[in-house]
Amino acid sequence: MMSLTDFLVVSAALFCIGLFMVVSKSNAIQILIGIELMLNAAILNLVAFGKYDRLNNGGQLFALFAIVLAAATTAVALAIILNVYRRYKTIDPNKVDKLRDE
Amino acid sequence: MNTSIPYQDISVAYYALAAVVMPLIAFFINVCLPGKTNKASGWVSTLAIFTSAVLSALVFSKIWGQQPLHIQQLWFTIGASKLYAGVLLNNLSVILLLLVSLIALPVHIYSTAYMSHDASYKRYFSYLSFFCFSMLALVVVDSMYLFYAFWELVGFSSYLLIGFWFTKDKAVYANKKAFIINRIGDIGLLVAIIILFTQFHTADIVQLFGDNGLVTQSFIKNGMWLAPASQLPAVYQYIACTGIMLAVAAKSAQFPLHTWLPDAMEGPTSVSALIHAATMVAAGVFLLGRVYPIFNTAELNALAIIGCFTAFMAATIALTQNDLKRILAYSTISQLGFMIMAMGIGAYASSLFHLVTHAFFKCLLFLVAGIVIHQMQHIKEENNLDIDPQNILYMGGLRKKLPFTFIAAVVASLALIGLPLTSGYLSKDGILIQAFEWSDSKEWYYRLIPIGAILASILTAFYIGRLIVKVFFGEFRLQKINPHIHIHCNDGGWQFKLPLLFLTICCLFPLFSWNPLVYEHAWIFSAFSGPGFLERVNIYHTIIPAGANLVNILVIYFAYSIYVKRNTFTFDQTGFFFRLSYHEWYIDRFYNAAIVKPILSLSNASSWFDKNIIDGFINLLKNIVLSISKITAGIDKYIIDGFLHLLTAIVQLIGNFARNFQSGKIQYYLFSMLAVILALFILKTLI
Numbered sequence: 001m002m003s004l005t006d007f008l009v010v011s012a013a014l015f016c017i018g019l020f021m022v023v024s025k026s027n028a029i030q031i032l033i034g035i036e037l038m039l040n041a042a043i044l045n046l047v048a049f050g051k052y053d054r055l056n057n058g059g060q061l062f063a064l065f066a067i068v069l070a071a072a073t074t075a076v077a078l079a080i081i082l083n084v085y086r087r088y089k090t091i092d093p094n095k096v097d098k099l100r101d102e
Numbered sequence: 103m104n105t106s107i108p109y110q111d112i113s114v115a116y117y118a119l120a121a122v123v124m125p126l127i128a129f130f131i132n133v134c135l136p137g138k139t140n141k142a143s144g145w146v147s148t149l150a151i152f153t154s155a156v157l158s159a160l161v162f163s164k165i166w167g168q169q170p171l172h173i174q175q176l177w178f179t180i181g182a183s184k185l186y187a188g189v190l191l192n193n194l195s196v197i198l199l200l201l202v203s204l205i206a207l208p209v210h211i212y213s214t215a216y217m218s219h220d221a222s223y224k225r226y227f228s229y230l231s232f233f234c235f236s237m238l239a240l241v242v243v244d245s246m247y248l249f250y251a252f253w254e255l256v257g258f259s260s261y262l263l264i265g266f267w268f269t270k271d272k273a274v275y276a277n278k279k280a281f282i283i284n285r286i287g288d289i290g291l292l293v294a295i296i297i298l299f300t301q302f303h304t305a306d307i308v309q310l311f312g313d314n315g316l317v318t319q320s321f322i323k324n325g326m327w328l329a330p331a332s333q334l335p336a337v338y339q340y341i342a343c344t345g346i347m348l349a350v351a352a353k354s355a356q357f358p359l360h361t362w363l364p365d366a367m368e369g370p371t372s373v374s375a376l377i378h379a380a381t382m383v384a385a386g387v388f389l390l391g392r393v394y395p396i397f398n399t400a401e402l403n404a405l406a407i408i409g410c411f412t413a414f415m416a417a418t419i420a421l422t423q424n425d426l427k428r429i430l431a432y433s434t435i436s437q438l439g440f441m442i443m444a445m446g447i448g449a450y451a452s453s454l455f456h457l458v459t460h461a462f463f464k465c466l467l468f469l470v471a472g473i474v475i476h477q478m479q480h481i482k483e484e485n486n487l488d489i490d491p492q493n494i495l496y497m498g499g500l501r502k503k504l505p506f507t508f509i510a511a512v513v514a515s516l517a518l519i520g521l522p523l524t525s526g527y528l529s530k531d532g533i534l535i536q537a538f539e540w541s542d543s544k545e546w547y548y549r550l551i552p553i554g555a556i557l558a559s560i561l562t563a564f565y566i567g568r569l570i571v572k573v574f575f576g577e578f579r580l581q582k583i584n585p586h587i588h589i590h591c592n593d594g595g596w597q598f599k600l601p602l603l604f605l606t607i608c609c610l611f612p613l614f615s616w617n618p619l620v621y622e623h624a625w626i627f628s629a630f631s632g633p634g635f636l637e638r639v640n641i642y643h644t645i646i647p648a649g650a651n652l653v654n655i656l657v658i659y660f661a662y663s664i665y666v667k668r669n670t671f672t673f674d675q676t677g678f679f680f681r682l683s684y685h686e687w688y689i690d691r692f693y694n695a696a697i698v699k700p701i702l703s704l705s706n707a708s709s710w711f712d713k714n715i716i717d718g719f720i721n722l723l724k725n726i727v728l729s730i731s732k733i734t735a736g737i738d739k740y741i742i743d744g745f746l747h748l749l750t751a752i753v754q755l756i757g758n759f760a761r762n763f764q765s766g767k768i769q770y771y772l773f774s775m776l777a778v779i780l781a782l783f784i785l786k787t788l789i
Contacts, residue, residue, distance in 0.1 A: 023773050097766025
């Protein structure tokens with residue numbers, strides 16, 4: 001029997017991996033993947049906490065919504081990355097630093 | 103317009119005013135004329151004074167012997183006291199008005215020739231016109247305040263003219279001296295005017311000194327000076343009189359304030375003739391005539407003593423002087439002494455009469471001296487000699503070279519001595535006779551006054567005899583010393599001759615009296631003294647003129663024989679009396695030692711005190727303030743500004759630190775965010 005804790009541990013691990021990727025990778029696509037991992041950790045939590053729902057399958061439904069939204073944001077993010085590449089000829093976020101205070 | 107006497111011809115007052123203002127207009131015109139030696143200025147001034155003389159003569163003919171004319175207008179009001187300004191024409195004013203303009207006219211004509219080579223011809227005539235204006239105004243004004251104002255102006259124009267050649271050191275010293283000594287007198291007059299105003303609440307001369315005026319009604323009783331409306335302690339009356347005496351002594355060069363007049367001879371000779379012989383110096387006597395009622399017997403005695411002493415002292419000094427103009431200056435002082443003495447002994451009419459006659463003959467003597475000096479100057483320049491053109495020791499025998507001048511000089515000298523047929527006889531012997539009559543009824547020591555006067559008049563005969571003989575008789579001593587010099591002398595043009603002729607005629611008796619021997623018949627005298635005054639009641643009227651003239655003639659012969667023949671005897675030139683006279687009684691030396699030097703050292707000491715102590719103190723203060731401000735500046739710079747700089751440095755540090763986070767690297771931002779959140783969580787768990 002798998003307890004809630006197991007799910008939460010997996011979710012935490014996923015989140016941490018995602019976070020680490022976001023912070024450490026030097027490729028925008030990889031960062032995006034990290035974000036996806038963190039998002040999925042959150043979705044996993046939703047599904048896991050769905051066990052305690054008063055309404056059946058509420059958590060799963062929310063997870064579906066979140067996945068759809070994540071797909072949408074990823075699409076937008078990919079588009080931004082594409083534009084960044086066009087402009088800077090790189091997608092290394094450490095080199096795209098024109099937003100800083102000069 | 104407010105006239106004190108109705109039904110009188112007021113236009114006369116306007117004529118008088120016009121006569122006064124003409125020279126002022128000339129002064130302004132001359133100031134505006136271009137060029138320094140503009141010859142037009144001389145004729146402008148002469149024309150103005152000629153007009154004044156004509157108008158004065160007109161005024162004189164209308165007023166003389168008639169009712170006085172007094173016109174005044176409200177000048178200004180201070181508090182409750184109203185001050186009037188106006189014109190007062192009585193016998194005294196009109197005779198002086200006429201006298202001043204009549205003397206000034208020939209002097210102007212003479213000056214056009216005498217000053218013609220001067221570089222400041224225009225300035226000379228401007229000053230001269232200004233003086234004439236002041237003097238004419240002085241004699242007609244009716245208020246003591248205006249009188250004081252013109253009194254000052256007269257002194258000021260005299261100052262300007264004494265220092266006319268202001269590049270000469272001696273002239274500058276002389277005009278300074280004249281001005282300072284006159285200031286002493288001015289203070290006296292001012293004090294007197296203030297006291298009179300305090301006592302009588304008016305400065306109007308008619309109200310104060312007129313017939314039955316306020317001064318006549320006032321008297322001294324129990325130590326108080328009582329006037330109709332007020333009273334003051336009696337001492338104020340004495341102070342007022344002393345002040346007036348001081349003013350008179352300063353202006354009319356009486357002992358002890360006479361020392362400025364001989365030095366005033368540094369001015370042009372024509373100026374000496376007009377101002378320092380005939381008119382301005384008579385202003386003191388005129389003032390006495392105006393305020394005569396204020397003096398009581400004791401004060402009149404003091405005046406008589408001052409006058410007599412001055413007359414005697416100046417005559418003794420004139421005996422040994424060698425400077426032509428200085429002799430005449432001392433002679434003027436001596437004659438002014440006679441006038442003051444005459445005032446003191448109550449011979450009011452004789453005093454004014456002598457003023458008038460003296461003005462003519464002394465002016466004439468000075469003009470003669472001017473011609474002689476002019477000629478000597480020519481000789482000096484022509485032959486490049488190093489002599490003083492005024493020294494009579496170089497002159498002699500000029501009667502052949504300057505015959506016209508010689509005659510004028512002799513007539514003037516005879517008038518000065520007071521020989522019959524001249525005007526001087528009429529006026530001077532009148533004074534002597536009245537001096538004897540005055541002392542008759544008094545104690546024996548009052549006799550000293552007439553005796554002093556007689557002595558002075560005998561000395562007069564000697565010194566003027568010496569002057570004439572040394573200048574006009576004998577041989578020309580300069581030629582004796584330098585036999586090869588060229589001499590071209592003449593009497594000069596009509597501008598020299600006409601004034602001399604006019605004044606010579608005025609020195610003779612017909613102008614003043616139809617009887618050349620009896621002074622009581624002189625019209626000036628009888629107008630001032632009133633009918634029936636001083637009849638020939640006693641022996642003095644015969645014996646004094648006769649005796650005095652006899653002695654005078656002997657003295658003249660004595661002088662002639664000493665200085666021309668040179669064989670009777672020579673004077674001892676080392677004796678005490680000679681030195682006393684030659685050094686002018688050491689009065690100047692005494693003043694220098696007793697007054698000038700202490701004052702100079704006092705001012706030097708105060709200057710030193712000012713420079714070292716007061717300025718030193720100020721400098722010390724300055725240094726203290728400077729160092730305080732330096733300290734403050736340091737505090738401001740290093741402490742206050744330093745604190746602010748520290749603040750900014752800290753802020754900058756923090757800012758720079760915070761800037762590091764804005765690196766533009768997204769991951770860095772995320773990492774920071776994570777760190778913050780973690781820190782928050784950790785904190786939350788710990789607390």
